[in-house]
Amino acid sequence: xxxxxxxxxxxxGAAAACLLARSGRRVLVLERESVAAxxxxxxxxxxxxxxxxxxxxxxxxxLGGHRIGALRLVRGARVAEVRLPSAGMGLSRxxxxxxxxAHAAAAGAEVRRGHAITAVRVDPTAGDAEKQRMHPxxxxxxxxxxxxxxxxxxxxxxxxxxxxxxRTPARAPEDLxxxxxxxxxxxxQARVLSGHVEIIMFPDGYAGLQPIEDGSANLCLLTSxxxxxxxxxxxxxxxxxxxxxxxxxxRRLDGATSLMPxxxxxxxxxxxxxxxxxxxxxxxxFRLGDQVGVIPSFVGDGMSIALHSASxxxxxxxxxxxxxxxxxxxxxxxxxxxxxxxxxxxxxxxxGGQAVLMGLAAAWPGGAAxxxxxxxxxxxxxxxxxx
Ligand SMILES: Cc1cc2nc3c(=O)[nH]c(=O)nc-3n(C[C@H](O)[C@H](O)[C@H](O)COP(=O)(O)OP(=O)(O)OC[C@H]3O[C@@H](n4cnc5c(N)ncnc54)[C@H](O)[C@@H]3O)c2cc1C
Numbered sequence: 145x146x147x148x149x150x151x152x153x154x155x156x157g158a159a160a161a162c163l164l165a166r167s168g169r170r171v172l173v174l175e176r177e178s179v180a181a182x183x184x185x186x187x188x189x190x191x192x193x194x195x196x197x198x199x200x201x202x203x204x205x206x207l208g209g210h211r212i213g214a215l216r217l218v219r220g221a222r223v224a225e226v227r228l229p230s231a232g233m234g235l236s237r238x239x240x241x242x243x244x245x246a247h248a249a250a251a252g253a254e255v256r257r258g259h260a261i262t263a264v265r266v267d268p269t270a271g272d273a274e275k276q277r278m279h280p281x282x283x284x285x286x287x288x289x290x291x292x293x294x295x296x297x298x299x300x301x302x303x304x305x306x307x308x309x310x311r312t313p314a315r316a317p318e319d320l321x322x323x324x325x326x327x328x329x330x331x332x333q334a335r336v337l338s339g340h341v342e343i344i345m346f347p348d349g350y351a352g353l354q355p356i357e358d359g360s361a362n363l364c365l366l367t368s369x370x371x372x373x374x375x376x377x378x379x380x381x382x383x384x385x386x387x388x389x390x391x392x393x394x395r396r397l398d399g400a401t402s403l404m405p406x407x408x409x410x411x412x413x414x415x416x417x418x419x420x421x422x423x424x425x426x427x428x429x430f431r432l433g434d435q436v437g438v439i440p441s442f443v444g445d446g447m448s449i450a451l452h453s454a455s456x457x458x459x460x461x462x463x464x465x466x467x468x469x470x471x472x473x474x475x476x477x478x479x480x481x482x483x484x485x486x487x488x489x490x491x492x493x494x495x496g497g498q499a500v501l502m503g504l505a506a507a508w509p510g511g512a513a514x515x516x517x518x519x520x521x522x523x524x525x526x527x528x529x530x531x
Pocket of ligand 1: 151152153154155156157174175176177183184185186188189190193218259260262263272301302303304306322323364365366410413432433434435441442443444445446447448450
């Protein structure tokens with residue numbers, strides 16, 4: 145009999161499993177991918193995320209992470225460069241997620257891969273903890289395994305909603321498509337990019353380009369579905385179309401070799417979503433990572449929020465506090481930052497907004513550093529959750 149079932153072995157799920165196992169709890173992780181997979185992500189680890197990983201005993205630099213000290217904002221031919229208030233790190237999710245999941249297994253978590261949870265049912269008549277010992281309230285249907293029951297579910301399926309526990313974003317997600325692909329850049333372009341993350345703006349979105357481990361570079365971009373349709377629905381045609389719009393990106397990718405057989409893709413991310421605790425929430429369900437809040441990706445804060453949520457959820461669970469108390473705490477920690485990032489994001493999508501942001505970054509480099517500080521997790525949040 146397990147104490148906690150963790151749905152999803154991404155960053156939030158694996159981090160939570162690791163902490164639970166270390167505290168002597170029996171934990172089962174169900175991850176739908178049977179092997180390491182690429183995820184759509186800019187792969188920028190901010191300071192808070194690095195601190196959480198260190199607290200878990202994982203050193204992103206030892207995994208090959210590339211130190212990133214500066215941000216370049218690019219629009220057309222204009223480039224503004226600002227030092228980051230504290231260094232970030234470029235590391236692929238392919239490597240990081242796999243390392244963290246292996247870390248959780250080494251700590252004692254049972255990890256079952258290649259098994260997707262297909263539905264969740266919560267029994268509202270399950271009653272108190274004593275009754276739940278006999279008949280836990282949460283029933284899970286799992287591909288390739290018999291159904292099972294648990295009193296506590298850590299819901300960490302990221303962007304994917306589970307039938308029976310779907311998120312309810314306050315506004316409909318925008319019609320955006322995200323792509324991610326790895327490249328080996330030509331030596332001169334790799335040299336110029338080294339130590340930098342570049343945000344390259346287009347009329348209908350933006351791309352993030354940065355070095356990751358082993359001398360590779362990650363290109364992650366968001367563009368409109370309209371552009372995708374115009375390009376026949378194919379990434380192979382979207383990239384040349386974007387390169388036509390951006391001489392900067394064209395120069396960076398000139399002579400580059402693609403390292404992935406095909407780009408990873410994602411549709412309609414619900415940026416700005418923050419779970420609002422309510423009386424109808426299932427009592428034993430703790431939402432983690434993107435299931436509790438989705439910050440616009442240009443801030444590079446989604447992974448630290450995922451790790452923070454794991455840490456705080458485990459604290460609450462071990463202290464026998466209800467999921468509702470955890471959700472209220474998380475909302476206090478992240479809602480303000482997600483609101484701020486969402487407002488900036490919408491401003492950047494407004495025609496003319498990009499030009500204003502670009503002008504501000506060029507005229508006042510310190511402003512970008514202040515914005516980055518405002519958007520990241522308060523150090524107090526990190527230290528409390530990891531101590
Ligand atoms: C375009 C884009 C760029 C981004 N760039 C950055 C960045 O540079 N830096 C940053 O910090 N954040 C970034 N983010 C955000 C970051 O990727 C997420 O916030 C983070 O991955 C959330 O972690 P998670 O553990 O909640 O979910 P995930 O990492 O998505 O993990 C969820 C896991 O659950 C598994 N799963 C899904 N469904 C099921 C199921 N039914 N049963 C079992 N398992 C299941 C999945 O296979 C996966 O392994 C970006 C996001 C986007 C969209």
